[in-house]
Amino acid sequence: xxxxxxxxxxxxxxxxxxxxxxxxxxxxxxxxxxxxxxxxxxxxxxxxxxxxxxxxxxxxxxxxxxxxxxxxxxxxxxxxxxxxxxxxxxxxxxxxxxxxxxxxxxxxxxxxxxxxxxxxxxxxxxxxxxxxxxxxxxxxxxxxxxxxxxxxxxxxxxxxxxxxxxxxxxxxxxxxxxxxxxxxxxxxxxxxxxxxxxxxxxxxxxxxxxxxxxxxxxxxxxxxxxxxxxxxxxxxxxxxxxxxxxxxxxxxxxx
Amino acid sequence: xxxxxxxxxxxxxxxxxxxxxxxxxxxxxxxxxxxxxxxxxxxxxxxxxxxxxxxxxxxxxxxxxxxxxxxxxxxxxxxxxxxxxxxxxxxxxxxxxxxxxxxxxxxxxxxxxxxxxxxxxxxxxxxxxxxxxxxxxxxxxxxxxxxxxxxxxxxxxxxxxxxxxxxxxxxxxxxxxxxxxxxxxxxxxxxxxxxxxxxxxxxxxxxxxxxxxxxxxxxxxxxxxxxxxxxxxxxxxxxxxxxxxxxxxxxxxxxxxxxxxxxxxxxxxxxxxxxxxxxxxxxxxxxxxxxxxxxxxxxxxxxxxxxxxxxxxxxxxxxxxxxxxxxxxxxxxxxxxxxxxxxxxxxxxxxxxxxxxxxxxxxxxxxxxxxxxxxxxxxxxxxxxxxxxxxxxxxxxxxxxxxxxxxxxxxxxxxxxxxxxxxxxxxxxxxxxxxxxxxxxxxxxxxxxxxxxxxxxxxxxxxxxxxxxxxxxxxxxxxxxxxxxxxxxxxxxxxxxxxxxxxxxxxxxxxxxxxxxxxxxxxxxxxxxxxxxxxxxxxxxxxxxxxxxxxxxxxxxxxxxxxxxxxxxxxxxxxxxxxxxxxxxxxxxxxxxxxxxxxxxxxxxxxxxxxxxxxxxxxxxxxxxxxxxxxxxxxxxxxxxxxxxxxxxxxxxxxxxxxxxxxxxxxxxxxxxxxxxxxxxxxxxxxxxxxxxx
Numbered sequence: 023x024x025x026x027x028x029x030x031x032x033x034x035x036x037x038x039x040x041x042x043x044x045x046x047x048x049x050x051x052x053x054x055x056x057x058x059x060x061x062x063x064x065x066x067x068x069x070x071x072x073x074x075x076x077x078x079x080x081x082x083x084x085x086x087x088x089x090x091x092x093x094x095x096x097x098x099x100x101x102x103x104x105x106x107x108x109x110x111x112x113x114x115x116x117x118x119x120x121x122x123x124x125x126x127x128x129x130x131x132x133x134x135x136x137x138x139x140x141x142x143x144x145x146x147x148x149x150x151x152x153x154x155x156x157x158x159x160x161x162x163x164x165x166x167x168x169x170x171x172x173x174x175x176x177x178x179x180x181x182x183x184x185x186x187x188x189x190x191x192x193x194x195x196x197x198x199x200x201x202x203x204x205x206x207x208x209x210x211x212x213x214x215x216x217x218x219x220x221x222x223x224x225x226x227x228x229x230x231x232x233x234x235x236x237x238x239x240x241x242x243x244x245x246x247x248x249x250x251x252x253x254x255x256x257x258x259x260x261x262x263x264x265x266x267x268x269x270x271x272x273x274x275x276x277x
Numbered sequence: 278x279x280x281x282x283x284x285x286x287x288x289x290x291x292x293x294x295x296x297x298x299x300x301x302x303x304x305x306x307x308x309x310x311x312x313x314x315x316x317x318x319x320x321x322x323x324x325x326x327x328x329x330x331x332x333x334x335x336x337x338x339x340x341x342x343x344x345x346x347x348x349x350x351x352x353x354x355x356x357x358x359x360x361x362x363x364x365x366x367x368x369x370x371x372x373x374x375x376x377x378x379x380x381x382x383x384x385x386x387x388x389x390x391x392x393x394x395x396x397x398x399x400x401x402x403x404x405x406x407x408x409x410x411x412x413x414x415x416x417x418x419x420x421x422x423x424x425x426x427x428x429x430x431x432x433x434x435x436x437x438x439x440x441x442x443x444x445x446x447x448x449x450x451x452x453x454x455x456x457x458x459x460x461x462x463x464x465x466x467x468x469x470x471x472x473x474x475x476x477x478x479x480x481x482x483x484x485x486x487x488x489x490x491x492x493x494x495x496x497x498x499x500x501x502x503x504x505x506x507x508x509x510x511x512x513x514x515x516x517x518x519x520x521x522x523x524x525x526x527x528x529x530x531x532x533x534x535x536x537x538x539x540x541x542x543x544x545x546x547x548x549x550x551x552x553x554x555x556x557x558x559x560x561x562x563x564x565x566x567x568x569x570x571x572x573x574x575x576x577x578x579x580x581x582x583x584x585x586x587x588x589x590x591x592x593x594x595x596x597x598x599x600x601x602x603x604x605x606x607x608x609x610x611x612x613x614x615x616x617x618x619x620x621x622x623x624x625x626x627x628x629x630x631x632x633x634x635x636x637x638x639x640x641x642x643x644x645x646x647x648x649x650x651x652x653x654x655x656x657x658x659x660x661x662x663x664x665x666x667x668x669x670x671x672x673x674x675x676x677x678x679x680x681x682x683x684x685x686x687x688x689x690x691x692x693x694x695x696x697x698x699x700x701x702x703x704x705x706x707x708x709x710x711x712x713x714x715x716x717x718x719x720x721x722x723x724x725x726x727x728x729x730x731x732x733x734x735x736x737x738x739x740x741x742x743x744x745x746x747x748x749x750x751x752x753x754x755x756x757x758x759x760x761x762x763x764x765x766x767x768x769x770x771x772x773x774x775x776x777x778x779x780x781x782x783x784x785x786x787x788x789x790x791x792x793x794x795x796x797x798x799x800x801x802x803x804x805x806x807x808x809x810x811x812x813x814x815x816x817x818x819x820x821x822x823x824x825x826x827x828x829x830x831x832x833x834x835x836x837x838x839x840x841x842x843x844x845x846x847x848x849x850x851x852x853x854x855x856x857x858x859x860x861x862x863x864x865x866x867x868x869x870x871x872x873x874x875x876x877x878x879x880x881x882x883x884x885x886x887x888x889x890x891x892x893x894x895x896x897x898x899x900x901x902x903x904x905x906x907x908x909x910x911x912x913x914x915x916x917x918x919x920x921x922x923x924x925x926x927x928x929x930x931x932x933x934x935x936x937x938x939x940x941x942x943x944x945x946x947x948x949x950x951x952x953x954x955x956x957x958x959x960x961x962x963x964x965x966x967x968x969x970x971x
Contacts, residue, residue, distance in 0.1 A: 077886070079886065099891070100890050100891070100892070103885075103888055103889065103890040103891065104888070104890070105888075106885075106886070106887070106888035107887065107888020107889070107890075108888070110888070112886055112887065114886075118883045118886065118887075119883075120556060120559075120880055120883060120884075121880075122556075122559035122560060122563050122880075123555060123556065123559050127555045127556075127559070130550055130555065131553070131555060131556060131884075131887070132887050132888070133550075134550045134551060134552055134553070134554070134555065135552065135553065135884075135887065135888055135889045135890075135893065136888075137551070137552065140546045140547050140550050140551075143550050144546070179887065183888075
């Protein structure tokens with residue numbers, strides 16, 4: 023298996039010399055192709071900053087991020103946009119769907135930005151809709167859909183370009199438990215059936231338990247890392263809870 | 278004190294949002310000042326007495342127009358400030374959750390309005406004073422005044438007037454703001470940003486039907502005003518109905534198109550799913566959906582602007598061009614001749630007038646102690662005869678029935694004007710017009726008022742015979758020939774029948790001689806003597822000294838002065854209204870676009886996150902704003918094509934040769950102002966959607 027994401031010793035500082043905040047303080051890890059990695063941490067631990075740096079919404083202060091061998095911290099201008107549209111698929115907590123477009127058009131937009139041919143667009147949108155079971159909402163507008171449906175449409179938009187890496191920022195944050203479960207099942211399905219590489223940020227142990235590996239972050243540093251291996255989701259969940267207890271503090275509150 | 282600080286900081290902070298508003302206010306103030314300060318232009322103060330009266334009239338008209346303009350600007354300012362308040366709902370919500378009373382919020386707005394008002398008045402007046410110096414150039418050019426004595430002018434009255442008018446407008450804004458704030462509910466304010474847009478989908482079948490219906494109505498309106506025969510039969514009521522129908526169908530077209538365009542483009546997958554097209558289209562259609570009414574108003578305003586500007590500029594241009602042609606001689610004297618005793622009661626002539634009417638112009642001049650030979654040269658005299666049997670009814674021949682049906686308002690019983698060929702040729706030669714020959718049994722008609730000429734041509738083509746003074750004549754030409762016998766500033770000769778001299782067998786004292794005209798040039802080689810002779814003839818004391826003399830006259834100089842003044846007046850009013858209308862409509866569009874900048878920011882940022890390039894985003898924004906601006910303009914231009922046709926018909930007497938030039942001038946104004954607003958809107962929006970790095 024090849025390496026999709028390689029992060030080497032990145033740092034992100036905010037503020038000035040007299041009042042320095044180290045949001046990320048020397049983090050390094052790799053993600054293999056076909057992995058489903060969850061990053062856990064309390065609010066303020068730097069997990070969203072990490073994701074923002076990978077998705078190039080934010081820039082690192084030092085260190086390098088390689089996606090499929092390319093150093094994305096050096097990208098600029100149109101290359102940056104090309105990276106975002108071709109290599110990355112991003113899923114946000116608040117869905118980020120355009121309220122003026124239907125589900126179909128929202129999904130198709132990711133392709134039409136890349137100037138994909140029309141015939142191919144409809145083929146691929148229908149295909150991805152089948153995978154995520156959202157065929158019946160394709161002609162609806164965001165305001166006509168439930169939160170779970172919106173998030174699955176957003177996921178469809180993220181994976182339709184066949185990105186090397188799918189980033190999910192608290193994807194279940196705005197969903198009820200039933201919708202969360204359905205969405206996570208979809209992620210699991212995409213990961214196991216289509217070898218989609220997923221990097222997900224969450225503070226919810228249940229959400230994290232769907233991943234194959236969980237990386238814990240505290241105060242901008244990697245605190246621990248556990249793998250699911252052959253154990254069931256239930257046991258993995260218990261193991262995650264153990265680490266969370268070890269982490270202590272506010273992550274418990276988030277449970 | 279805290280409130281004051283808060284308001285001023287707000288203005289500073291939201292200056293970006295205020296740019297267009299501020300810009301519009303300054304422009305409004307400046308233009309208001311410039312047009313109200315015209316009367317104090319130094320160049321005008323040095324013009325001749327004859328022009329002075331028309332300047333007086335112009336100033337009065339302009340100040341009347343100013344009242345109308347202030348209404349438009351007032352509405353615009355209130356509308357704009359309501360927009361800006363809506364944008365700040367969240368800010369007010371924070372104040373209110375902190376426990377600030379509505380009265381205090383109103384006070385903040387109050388202070389803001391005052392600050393913006395004072396600032397915009399100050400800058401606007403400054404700009405206005407500078408612009409009004411430029412205006413002097415234009416004024417001088419129009420009145421052909423001497424520019425050597427040019428001095429910096431400043432009109433105190435215009436300044437005071439501007440301050441008062443805008444002061445009232447700002448006061449109204451404050452009242453409206455207070456009402457709006459007092460109506461706000463905290464829950465609405467907090468939720469205002471969370472409301473996700475509901476996409477209203479219109480029934481496409483209904484849209485198509487409405488669109489077709491509106492197009493048919495509009496087509497009918499276009500047809501009625503642009504077909505030459507149709508246009509002249511329109512009564513004021515009918516024109517009102519056409520305007521009403523036109524406005525209604527404009528509204529319906531915007532209403533239906535906003536639904537249809539999306540449908541149509543959606544069905545063309547190749548276009549719709551290319552790049553950001555689907556996004557752009559949705560943006561536009563949702564915007565047009567919610568602004569159908571303002572779109573209609575803007576479209577109509579643009580339409581009026583285009584018509585008013587191009588007609589007024591064309592009138593001015595044509596008038597100047599016409600003068601050379603229509604007032605070729607220095608003076609034309611007119612005398613009412615041979616008034617029969619029987620008519621004395623009916624028309625209230627004095628005995629002296631009747632007695633005087635039997636004398637020729639030359640005899641009368643002697644009586645007035647004006648030495649004809651000393652002042653005049655190249656005299657040509659022409660008599661106008663009438664024959665009570667020769668009326669419109671007779672000259673129209675077989676066409677009369679259809680003509681009466683089409684033009685019920687013409688007086689068909691009024692007698693036609695008849696002149697002798699030899700006399701006509703003399704005058705024509707003097708005027709530089711074509712001369713003619715006729716056989717003993719032929720007649721011809723000359724004229725230059727186009728719509729009457731067209732009517733007469735129909736009758737002439739049929740070879741309609743006429744019995745004049747007992748002789749039957751047939752037309753020599755199958756069309757009316759160009760010519761006139763009266764000097765004027767416009768084409769007003771609706772038809773003169775020219776007959777061979779032998780036909781006119783009336784005695785010198787016959788009441789069939791209606792008028793006598795004498796065309797002449799002044800015996801002068803330079804402007805100074807010419808002015809002196811003008812004084813002799815245009816002496817107002819003559820009327821008081823000889824009240825019974827039925828002599829009248831018109832001079833080249835008087836036609837020239839009146840026409841220049843009138844032309845200038847029309848131009849100024851056209852410019853004034855045109856510019857204000859343009860600014861208002863462009864400002865509304867710009868504000869609409871910018872007020873949604875926050876929504877746009879989130880939307881564009883989403884696109885950025887899913888990988889749209891900056892170039893794609895800027896292109897999308899440009900297209901979105903351009904289409905939004907072009908949409909009402911396109912329909913307005915189509916309207917104007919027919920509107921201007923109608924204007925040409927209405928203004929026919931002024932001549933239409935200059936229409937192309939004035940339409941191009943109008944386009945330049947349109948591009949400058951409307952295009953300027955478009956560009957500012959684009960750059961402001963671009964700034965707003967720029968990625969904000971954390």
